[in-house]
Every structure is written in structure tokens, then in C-alpha cells.
Amino acid sequence: MLLFHFRRVVRSLRRTPVLSTVMIVDMALGLAIWTISVAAVSSHTRDPIARGDRVFHVDWGTSPGLDQGVVDRYQQVLAKAPHMLVSYRDAARLSQHEAVTRSARTFTSRLSVKAPSGPVETAARFCTRELFALFELPFRFGGAWGDAAERALAPVVVLDHETNRALFGGENSVGRTLEIDGQGYRIAGVLAETTDRVRAYDFSLSPAPAIYLPYELFVPLGARPDYLARRSLHGASMGELVTSDDGFVQLWVQLDSPARRARYEAFLETAAHARHGAGSAVRARVQPVASWIEASVPVASGFLVFEVCAFIALLACSVNLSRLLIVKFQARAPELALQRAVGATRGSVFAQHMLEAVLVALIATELALLIAAASLVGINAIVPDRPADFTLDARTVLLACAMGLGAGVFAGVLPALRMCSVAPATFLRLQ
Amino acid sequence: MMRVGLSQIASSMRHRKSAYSSLVLEVALGCTVVAYVLALGQGLRSVADLPLGFDAGSTFTLSLEEPVRGSIEQRYARELAELRDLPGVEAAAWVELPPLSRRELPEALMTGDGLRLIWSIRGDEQLAHVLGLSPSLGRELRAHDARQAGPVPVLISSALAEKLGRAPLGASLSSPGLGSLSVVGVVPQAVRLGPFFVTGATDLVILPGQPGQARRNTYLVRTSPQASNAFAREASARLRGARPDRWLSITRLSDAREHIIRNIEGADLIILITVLCMVTVVLVGSLGMSSSLVVERARQIGIRRALGARRSDIAVYFMLENLFATALGLLLATGLCALLDVLLAGLRGPLQIAWREYLPLAAALFLLSGQLAVLLPARRASQLAPSVASRPA
Helix, strand or coil: CHHHHHHHHHHHHHHCHHHHHHHHHHHHHHHHHHHHHHHHHHHHHCCCCCCCCCEEEEECCCCCCCCCCCCCHHHHHHHHHHHHCEEHHHHHHHCCCCCCCEEEEEEEEEEEEEECCEEEEEEEEEECCHHHHHCCCCEEEECCCCHHHHHCCCCEEEECHHHHHHHHCCCCCCCCEEEECCEEEEEEEEECCCCCCCCCCCCCCCCCCCEEEEHHHHHHHCCCCCCCECCCCCCCCHHHHHHCCCEEEEEEEECCCHHHHHHHHHHHHHHHHHHHCCCCCCCCEEEEHHHHHHHHCCCCHHHHHHHHHHHHHHHHHHHHHHHHHHHHHHHCHHHHHHHHHCCCCHHHHHHHHHHHHHHHHHHHHHHHHHHHHHHHHHHHHHCCCCCCCCCCCHHHHHHHHHHHHHHHHHHHHHHHHHHHCCCHHHHHCCC | CHHHHHHHHHHHHHHCHHHHHHHHHHHHHHHHHHHHHHHHHHHHHHHHCCCCCCCHHHEEEEEEECCCCCCHHHHHHHHHHHHHCCCCEEEEEEECCCCCCCCCCCEEEEECCEEEEEEEEEECCCHHHHCCCCCCEECCCCHHHHHCCCCEEEEEEHHHHHHCCCCCCCCEEEECCCEEEEEEEEECCCCCCCCCCCCCCCCEEEEECCCCCCCEEEEEEEECCCCHHHHHHHHHHHHHHHCCCCEEEEEEHHHHHHHHHCCHHHHHHHHHHHHHHHHHHHHHHHHHHHHHHHHHCHHHHHHHHHCCCCHHHHHHHHHHHHHHHHHHHHHHHHHHHHHHHHHCHHHHCCCCCCHHHHHHHHHHHHHHHHHHHHHHHHHHHHCCCHHHHHCCC
16 A cells, blocks of 8 residues: 555656655755754764763863853853863872773873974874773774883874874885884874764864874873863973872773772762862762763854754745645645545545655655765865864764654645545536 | 735735745744844854954964973073064063963853853963053062962953952952962953953953973964064074974964864855755745645636736736735744744853844845745736636636
């Protein structure tokens, strides 16, 4: 029966190619705007790892409570950011617990390095080697540096795909060296290309860092962190920085079960009291990746307002589709009257017309996704300093499909109901 | 003629409620979107266009990077001397994080009204001077302020001073992130550290600091306006010549600002796409509805023609009908925009979305597109012969 209706619907669409095209394009435009808005927001906030429910961000949670009437969410998030960093000593202490399967300490800085093509300035991420496993970063060539290299402060480095392409033409550069302060740093691995530039561990939400270096190397290299939550006037030497309370390290831990999480949270609470005093406002916090992203990744209010506007635009397009469907269906009312006269039920008539609306919406969804993808490429090309590449991920595509289907049903109900109420006699007498 | 036209239109709309209400709704939704997104774009641009409060065209960020060795103080003194010796330099200061770095984070400060969002910048005692700031109240920062025990001596902007609710000079302030502060001076100038900062953008705290041991030191340098155009080139040549093994980067703050503001071009593109889509959708909708009404009312048109209506009367009737429906939609759009304004208050925060300024433009767009859309069907209707009235309905 469904196949029968489907064939009729396809025939109906083919019979009025101009109107069908107009309906599809109309719906596709609305859906494309909505999809672009959702992709723009979700590009900021998507959770890049599948095991996000076992990976947690750890901090003392000292963020201030700002008046929401005065400060928008974007600035609230920014104001909380420095409080999500822990000091070097705290990070070391809090990563040591029996409940922790893996932990990673990391921060960003900037460095100039000498490549075979000449000196370049690059973003640098200092991290413990577990970061690669914790966030499941895929390698194109080689792999992370070893434990022994990390402990011995060996001069090793991991490049991301973009840097490897810029410095070595994308070839396998493992084993080759980059020079920092006259010393050769052996390339241990090259990360695979990824369109997902937003990574949970990117506190700064900057484009992917260019090179990764063993965490402890920042002291001999004298690399100051990009973000420093100063809590002291000290810090003249690197030695003082690592013994101060100044926060600059992000601490991530993997806790494989709720029981482990509970044990770790209890440990952290005790550590917080011991560290800051029982009466302090400090609250130890263990946040899963998704909620950490929500709390710490700022999405400009303009994006959120635009998302609402885009939804209204989609609504307008659905109303238009509904109207065009009424026009189209009314034109074939006499034919429908004949069908009803020879036994077609109201249900069957309703199903056939709903199917047509949904089919139009689904074709429009495909077109909308193409338009959105092309537009996002254009937007990425125009915006030079975007915090993240605007891309369509699987979730956004699925959402767009669901929204397309919903819009089709919304647009089709009224026309289909009207066609159900067509009295056969009204049109049969005109035949 | 006009009065008859309006009553006919009203009667026609009553008989075709669903068709007209959907057109009215579509115009209302479309106009709301267009007015709101245009105002959103303007809101973003107006924030970005606010003055920074210092001469970004003559101010440069210089980062000097070399291996960590020797005394911090000696390197700092040497680098400052090198910078001050460059042609056209009026002032130079070490800065922890320069303005427009895109890494600035706001802090919270306890005031009489509770916690308030503020912005801060830390640098040596010359930093305020480089930014063209001089205290109208109190004193300037001094070199030893950075090493003083107890509350940190700071300069604050007059915008922030007004919000303290007490005499600013000597006031002790507390911030969860910055610690205990003591105000030693108030600068009257309104300075913003970045182009997109909205809330408390000019509520500034200037903290004293000295460079620590680091491979990279960053300085803020102000040149004379005459020297600013050639400064980057000349400074680069001089500094590289002095120490070829040193990494150096020079950025003019006006260029950094332009770079950041260019991000709005993406928003402009999205807004343009949205406006074009909305206008097209409503145009197509109006065209579709008018065409169907012409077909549906062919007999009625024929009767009118037989009773003496001119071709122009028929065409004007259809155009008036569309105009009336569009006008109703625009009225509804005004209400929808106002409603949206209330609903989105929490979401948009301090971002100003002046939709009222763009409503006339959006209305004009929709009135024009509605009339354009109805032109063809109206012409077709006017060409119907009176004989169609004799055909069965």
C-alpha cells in the first residue's frame, strides 16, 4: 500500500515539475539556514570523544557567581575560565590516586622552532603522553613519545597534521628533527588530519595546537603558559612558577566506573579542604567532558540569537510549503473526488497527501544539507580567526533530517486534512 | 472605488481565511527574521566599532624570544633599552598579555553592588603611559609596586571607580582571581582591551608586574604617528641585526583589531543568505497564492469584467489584496519582534538588537517583493475575458 502511495506521489511531483521544484527549494532554504545556525553553535560545543563519560576535568571550582542580568552567558563562561586551571603542584598531586586509570596534564604556550624550511612561530601544547590516549588522538605516522622519554625530558615532539604539511609537505617526518634553541627535537609522531578542530582539552578553544611537547620540558625551555591565573606576585623564575599557586594547568583524569568516580571525588573533597581550609568557598569539581564543554566553552550570544531566528525562518518556510501544497492539492481536487467516489478512504487520502509533503521535505533536507555544507565552507574561508571550523557533524546531519521530517509533517497536515474533507459530489458533477 | 475595494478585500479574506492567514503569518515570520537578523548584524558591528580608547595605529606589540639564560633583570633592561632606541618610539613597557591578544579573560571584582565583571591588564610601571593613560586622581604605578607585600597597588578606570560606591582612592578591593587590591590611582580614559567586549568593557584594572624568567618577553610600544607606518619594518631590521638568533614578532594593534573584526564578515554572509532566503520564500509564497486565487476566481473576474470593470481595476484589486495581507503581516511582525525581544533578553545579554530601526527596511522589502510577486498573476487576471463568467464554476 505504501509503495502504491509512493508511486502516486512521485507521479504527482513529476506532473508539476515547476511547482515541485519551488516547494523543494523553498523548504531547502529554510532548512539550510537552520542547519547552518545549529552547525555554527555545535561546532563550538561538540564532544569530540566517544568515551566522554569516563574522562573528567578536575578543578577546584572557585568560579565567581556573576549577576546573570548584567552579564551574558558568554562572559560568564569567560569569567569562569581562569578558575578551571590548577597549579603545577596541585595538578601533580591530584593526578595521583588509585581510582585514576589515566591522567593528563596540559597547557598551551607559543614557541619559535627552526624547521628545514626556516624558523617558524608555532603554538605549542605541553602535555603528558597520556593526553593522546585519553582523547584518542589518531596518528598518521609514528606515535606518542615513550614513558622513558617523558621521564628523561628527551627532546621529542609530536606534530599535528597541519604543521607536518606546512613544514614537511605532509610526508612521513617521523625521525626527522625540529630545532629549538639549537637542539634537535626528534619527531616521534604525526597526528592524522581531522576536521574536528574543537577538542575538549583545548581550553583556549583555539585551532588545534601545532606541536606537542613533553609536559615537563616547559621549565628548561622557559615557555610561559598562554593562560595564567595569577594568585601570587611570585613567578619571577620558572622554578617559582612551578611552586606557586598560580593556575595554568588543565588536569584530565579517566575514571572507569561510577565507584571510581565517587572515590576520586571524596579524595578531591578532602584535598580541597586540606589545601584551602574547610571554610573556604573552594569546591572540588570533577566534570565529564560534555558538561565541561558546556561550562567552559563560550558561544557568543549572537550565535544563539541567530539560532532562534533560524528556527523562525524554518517555520516561515514550512508555512509557505503548506500553502503551496494546498494550491497543488486543490488543483487536483476533481481527480481526488473520483478516487473517493470509487472507494478511497479518508485515511488513504490523508496518507497519500502526507507522504507527498514528507517526501518533498526529505528531498529538501538533502538539498539543504548540500547548501549548508557549501555555505559553511564559504564562511570558514571568510572568517580568518574562527575559534573552530564550522562543519556538519553526524549529530547536526541527524538533527537536520529529523527537523526536515518534522517540518514536512507540520506543513502537510493542514493540506492533507483539507483534501480528506473534499466531498466527492462537489467535483463529480463538474466532470 | 477605494472603499469598495477594501470591503471586497475584507470579504474575500473572510472567505479564504486559511489562505490569507498563512500568507499573513508567513510575512510576519519572514519580516521578524529579516528585521531581527539585520539588527543583530548591526549590533555586532556597533560593538566592534566602539573606540578602544588608545591609539591602536601607533601602538605595537613586540615579542622577543631567545633561550632562557642569564639574569632576568639584565635581559629586561637590555630589551627595553633596545626598544626605546628604535626610531619614533615614544614609550615602551613590558606587558604580560597585550590588548587584542584574543586571550584576555575577564575577572570578577567585589563592589558595593556585589560581584562585577571587570577586565585587567598587567605590566610594568610604563604600561599606562604607553596606552596614553595618566591618572586624574592619585599617582602612577611604580616599579616596586610589583614586589610590594599585601594588597596589590592598582590603577582603575574612572568607569569602574564610579561603580565602587565609595571614594576610589585608597579603596581596598577584592577579586576571586586577582586577590586583594588597593587603588592608588584613577585614569579618566575609557580603554577597552578587545573589540567585542561588551559588559564592563571599560571597567579596567591595571596591575603592576615585572617580567619573569621566560623565553618570550612581550612589550607594548607606542610610536609617534609619523613613524608608525615604517616602524614595523625598521624595528624588525634593527632588532634582527642586533641579535640574529632571536625570534621576533611585531604586530600593529590596529592590524590585530582589523583581523579580529574580519570575523564579522562571516556573520554578514550568514545574515545576507538569511535575508535573501526569506525574501525569496515570501515572494514565491505570494506568487503561488495569487496564481491560485486567479484560477479559483476566474469566473468571478469574468462577471466583474462583464459588469464593466476595467482591466486595470482587476489588476489593482489583486495588488491591493496582496498589499493588505502583507500590511497585516507586518503589523503582526512588529508584535513578534517585541515578543522575541523579551524572550531573548537572557540569551543576548548586553548585545543591543535595535530591530525597530530595521523594521521599516524589512517592511519595505516585503511590500515590494509582495507586489512584484503579484504583478504577473494580477496581469493574467486582468486579461481574462468576460466570457469566462459563462463557463461553469
